[in-house]
Amino acid sequence: LDEITAALTPDQADHVFDVMNEWKAQGRSVLFISHRLGEVLEMCDTATILRNGRDVAHLELEGGAESELVTAMLGEELAEEAGPEEEAAADDREPVGDRSVVLELRGVSLRDKVKDVSFQLHKGEILGLTALEGQGQDDLFKVLSGDHRPTEGEMLIDGEVLNAHSPYDAISRGVVFVPADRQQALLPQQSVRDNLASPLYNTPRRWFGLASDEGTRVQASVDRLDIDVRAGSQVQRLSGGNQQKVTIGKWLTAGFETLLCFDPTRGIDIQTKAQIYDLLRELAAGGSSILLYTSEFREIPMVCDRVLVMYGGRIVHEQPAATATEEVLLTAAHGLQEAST
Numbered sequence: 001l002d003e004i005t006a007a008l009t010p011d012q013a014d015h016v017f018d019v020m021n022e023w024k025a026q027g028r029s030v031l032f033i034s035h036r037l038g039e040v041l042e043m044c045d046t047a048t049i050l051r052n053g054r055d056v057a058h059l060e061l062e063g064g065a066e067s068e069l070v071t072a073m074l075g076e077e078l079a080e081e082a083g084p085e086e087e088a089a090a091d092d093r094e095p096v097g098d099r100s101v102v103l104e105l106r107g108v109s110l111r112d113k114v115k116d117v118s119f120q121l122h123k124g125e126i127l128g129l130t131a132l133e134g135q136g137q138d139d140l141f142k143v144l145s146g147d148h149r150p151t152e153g154e155m156l157i158d159g160e161v162l163n164a165h166s167p168y169d170a171i172s173r174g175v176v177f178v179p180a181d182r183q184q185a186l187l188p189q190q191s192v193r194d195n196l197a198s199p200l201y202n203t204p205r206r207w208f209g210l211a212s213d214e215g216t217r218v219q220a221s222v223d224r225l226d227i228d229v230r231a232g233s234q235v236q237r238l239s240g241g242n243q244q245k246v247t248i249g250k251w252l253t254a255g256f257e258t259l260l261c262f263d264p265t266r267g268i269d270i271q272t273k274a275q276i277y278d279l280l281r282e283l284a285a286g287g288s289s290i291l292l293y294t295s296e297f298r299e300i301p302m303v304c305d306r307v308l309v310m311y312g313g314r315i316v317h318e319q320p321a322a323t324a325t326e327e328v329l330l331t332a333a334h335g336l337q338e339a340s341t
Helices: 010-025 037-043 066-074 076-082 137-144 167-171 192-201 211-225 240-254 270-285 299-303 326-333
Strands: 046-051 054-060 101-110 114-122 126-130 152-157 175-178 258-262 289-293 306-311 314-320
Touching (some): 010 037, 010 326, 046 066, 066 270, 101 137, 101 289, 114 126, 114 152, 126 270, 126 299, 167 175, 192 211, 211 270, 240 258, 258 270, 270 289, 270 299, 306 326
Parallel strands (some): 126 289, 175 258
Antiparallel strands (some): 046 054, 101 114, 306 314
16 A cells, blocks of 8 residues: 555544554555554554665564654654654744734635635744645635636735736735645656746746846755755656655745645655755745645644634634644544634
């Protein structure tokens, strides 16, 4: 089973685990590949760790072995720098200082998919959004990114209504989108450099005068995200984690004010996850605003300042991210908890 739970919510993954346990009880064997360490520790008896194409460790997992897993996956030096994922808890961070509203939705609906959604995103804030599959989050991000026009309500950027006819209208106002499907955001047969530089040339009038600056901007993004460019002649040859870095890095190259991230850490290794977490916090500290949808509830307190939960196309719950436990979020995601503000 190769990353079978990557696109599943926790309760859906539990059904997979029940089947795996049934197979085990019947004497069958399961080879389970996952970047989610909690799942490996919960479900597996042994673990083989691969790093850079080599078998670097074989561990017995009875009694827990998280630190050994992290060390084997990253190497001792990087493991000491990264530490357990839980160390990046939201309650260790400074509160959002600038409360000016950068992006706002007022009563936004999209047919029967999104229903009367209102919220504000502040400057320098990471606002988390989570939901079970099919609760309208995909369509909400289509509205936010300018891909769809709402059937009701309005979207405001810096206090001015955005009547987007295409994603370019949102991009031109500083709102950019990183989709969950990396292939939607990449030119797979082009080089890392071409992909990172592509937003610089989104209109013909920008083609002139950028060539001399392009290399510097691209290299800055490569360095900042530590992108492995050894297979850089075609971005499709990069690992999933490096491809995801490129999808974010192209907006670092071009510049933006608001970053819309839809499940950016799905199916990538823990080292790249940690790098993306650090980057998002760094961007927010520098004044950028970020709306982060994640299907992994445990990411919310690690990265976000506030969290919203969607159910049935509506926002049904809001709370500070530091106090958002998986139990509370899962309960709200099932529509079993009234919204709070």
